Amino acid sequence: MIKIDILDNKDTRSGFGAGLLELGRTNNDVVALCADLTGSLKMDAFKKEFPERFYQAGIAEANMIGMAAGLATGGKIPFTGTFANFSTGRVYDQIRQAVAYSDKNVKICASHAGLTLGEDGATHQILEDIGLMKMLPGMTVINTCDYNQTKAATIAIANYNGPVYLRFGRPKWPVFTKPEQKFEIGKAWHINEGNDVSIFCTGHLVWKAIKAGEILAEMGINADIINIHTIKPLDFEAVLKSVSKTGCAVTAEEHQMNGGLGDSICQLLSLNNPKPIEMVAVNDKFGESGTPDELLIKYGLDTPDIVKAVKKVISRK
Amino acid sequence: MRKKYTANQLSEIATQVRRDILRMVHAVQSGHPGGSLGCTDLLVALYFEIMDFNSKPFNTEGKNEDIFILSNGHISPLFYSVLARSGHFPISELSTFRKLNSRLQGHPATHDKLEGVRIASGSLGQGLSVATGIALSKKLNNDKNIVYCLTGDGELQEGQNWEAIMFAAHNKVDNLIAIVDFNKQQIDGSINEVMGITDYKNKFETFGWQTIDMFGNNMQDIIDKIEIAKSYTDKGKPIMINMKTEMGAGVDFMTGTHEWHGIAPSDEQLQKALAQLPETIGDY
Numbered sequence: 001m002i003k004i005d006i007l008d009n010k011d012t013r014s015g016f017g018a019g020l021l022e023l024g025r026t027n028n029d030v031v032a033l034c035a036d037l038t039g040s041l042k043m044d045a046f047k048k049e050f051p052e053r054f055y056q057a058g059i060a061e062a063n064m065i066g067m068a069a070g071l072a073t074g075g076k077i078p079f080t081g082t083f084a085n086f087s088t089g090r091v092y093d094q095i096r097q098a099v100a101y102s103d104k105n106v107k108i109c110a111s112h113a114g115l116t117l118g119e120d121g122a123t124h125q126i127l128e129d130i131g132l133m134k135m136l137p138g139m140t141v142i143n144t145c146d147y148n149q150t151k152a153a154t155i156a157i158a159n160y161n162g163p164v165y166l167r168f169g170r171p172k173w174p175v176f177t178k179p180e181q182k183f184e185i186g187k188a189w190h191i192n193e194g195n196d197v198s199i200f201c202t203g204h205l206v207w208k209a210i211k212a213g214e215i216l217a218e219m220g221i222n223a224d225i226i227n228i229h230t231i232k233p234l235d236f237e238a239v240l241k242s243v244s245k246t247g248c249a250v251t252a253e254e255h256q257m258n259g260g261l262g263d264s265i266c267q268l269l270s271l272n273n274p275k276p277i278e279m280v281a282v283n284d285k286f287g288e289s290g291t292p293d294e295l296l297i298k299y300g301l302d303t304p305d306i307v308k309a310v311k312k313v314i315s316r317k
Numbered sequence: 318m319r320k321k322y323t324a325n326q327l328s329e330i331a332t333q334v335r336r337d338i339l340r341m342v343h344a345v346q347s348g349h350p351g352g353s354l355g356c357t358d359l360l361v362a363l364y365f366e367i368m369d370f371n372s373k374p375f376n377t378e379g380k381n382e383d384i385f386i387l388s389n390g391h392i393s394p395l396f397y398s399v400l401a402r403s404g405h406f407p408i409s410e411l412s413t414f415r416k417l418n419s420r421l422q423g424h425p426a427t428h429d430k431l432e433g434v435r436i437a438s439g440s441l442g443q444g445l446s447v448a449t450g451i452a453l454s455k456k457l458n459n460d461k462n463i464v465y466c467l468t469g470d471g472e473l474q475e476g477q478n479w480e481a482i483m484f485a486a487h488n489k490v491d492n493l494i495a496i497v498d499f500n501k502q503q504i505d506g507s508i509n510e511v512m513g514i515t516d517y518k519n520k521f522e523t524f525g526w527q528t529i530d531m532f533g534n535n536m537q538d539i540i541d542k543i544e545i546a547k548s549y550t551d552k553g554k555p556i557m558i559n560m561k562t563e564m565g566a567g568v569d570f571m572t573g574t575h576e577w578h579g580i581a582p583s584d585e586q587l588q589k590a591l592a593q594l595p596e597t598i599g600d601y
Contacts, residue, residue, distance in 0.1 A: 055453065058483070060477075062442075066444075066447045069447050070448060070449060073377060074450065097443060102426070
């Protein structure tokens with residue numbers, strides 16, 4: 001197992017804020033909209049430096065998405081920022097009609113996704129957003145794993161013309177990807193080479209998968225660990241190549257089983273190369289209040305859960 | 318593109334557009350003639366007299382052009398007829414309305430790059446937000462042109478409108494003219510029966526908008542009042558035109574009722590209606 005060092009401990013949303021600020025300085029067409037969560041989304045620096053390109057939408061997300069579609073129509077590159085729940089479920093019809101169906105170059109940037117939002121509880125802990133977004137034709141769906149990847153992804157999506165859903169989170173989390181990386185939409189990151197099992201992971205659970213890989217290595221199990229940051233379009237080639245080598249797969253994500261990364265991988269493998277698969281994800285439940293660590297343990301999204309899923313899937317080969 | 322027409326000439330174009338609407342809806346036995354007929358005079362005035370724009374080549378961004386956003390997308394037959402007749406696409410394409418493989422979808426869409434359409438609409442209540450966003454982009458571009466947005470009166474029951482109304486006033490989006498089609502009808506009956514919001518003009522004013530009344534089935538009044546509305550732009554307030562219209566205007570048996578909101582005329586009804594609307598600039 002390759003050694004992955006922790007470089008820092010920072011929240012992914014701050015990576016978004018840093019990326020957005022850099023975009024403000026390098027691309028005059030980039031504008032930002034926020035629905036009364038400027039501090040939480042780390043958009044303050046952009047707001048301070050580019051007040052004329054920042055729009056405070058107030059607690060009115062539907063209008064924010066509609067205005068973003070309008071700004072995109074006028075040639076701007078709008079980045080909307082609010083919590084993942086209010087970025088997707090609350091405004092699904094607006095995104096569907098005015099953004100996705102209308103082919104608008106809007107970047108829907110969503111923080112506080114998943115259980116690791118913590119104490120605010122299930123009203124805010126959306127676990128369905130990847131599914132909602134990936135079902136929309138033409139929508140690109142990205143879930144980043146650390147500060148550096150989030151910053152790089154934020155910058156990369158500005159250079160791509162089309163609607164994007166960028167999902168990140170609230171808690172401080174290990175930073176382990178390179179500071180100056182090139183983020184390629186739709187191109188999986190091969191973290192570790194192994195022949196016994198493929199682990200496809202996204203978001204905060206990438207770090208958990210790396211830790212699981214270390215434990216598995218001590219047991220003599222070599223995991224092929226692949227970070228699928230872009231859930232749609234899925235890197236078919238990377239997934240199929242890995243599974244043709246390992247013969248089984250585990251997926252890991254902070255999302256419902258229904259509609260998430262695991263669901264996409266299952267679909268791809270079923271259609272092309274059916275092999276045993278286990279999913280580490282939330283199984284048809286709402287979350288609850290608690291610390292991020294407590295919640296990941298209770299809902300089965302921790303390192304030991306990935307290890308357990310690997311052992312099970314290997315036994316099914 | 319802009320030409321100078323008299324009110325009578327514009328009314329002749331409007332008569333032809335009304336024929337188009339009825340023939341399009343009749344041909345596929347589906348669509349929404351009532352609101353389309355009611356708003357015909359407005360759209361003819363906007364596209365043939367009031368707005369500055371280029372129909373060819375059509376550019377979605379519309380920089381240094383006036384832009385029209387249709388929020389109540391179900392009056393698509395009107396929108397399509399006016400877009401075609403103002404040079405955006407061939408009028409022969411009107412015969413494809415609501416048919417398989419057509420760019421003229423039941424509700425307007427950008428997906429097949431139909432010239433003149435900048436946003437999909439149909440799910441109600443979204444157009445004013447989009448128009449506000451376009452108006453913001455014009456301000457960033459130092460573009461002095463105006464964004465017009467048409468919504469239905471019943472459509473104001475959608476809460477998103479009030480989010481946009483609040484935003485536009487608070488942010489002094491004064492290059493935006495919203496036009497509300499005050500025909501007092503919606504699918505399930507009169508607005509007063511379904512959800513009484515007929516005093517919405519006061520609500521706009523309370524939110525900080527400049528408002529003005531207009532008779533939407535009187536060509537001269539449309540030209541005069543929009544001229545006044547334009548004089549209110551760039552003065553710190555968004556503008557709302559309360560446009561009184563009659564659903565089904567131009568066809569006697571289609572007016573005074575909500576029943577022609579979303580049904581097509583029979584062969585006999587079509588002939589009866591067309592007899593009231595003599596061909597002027599030529600059928601498609």
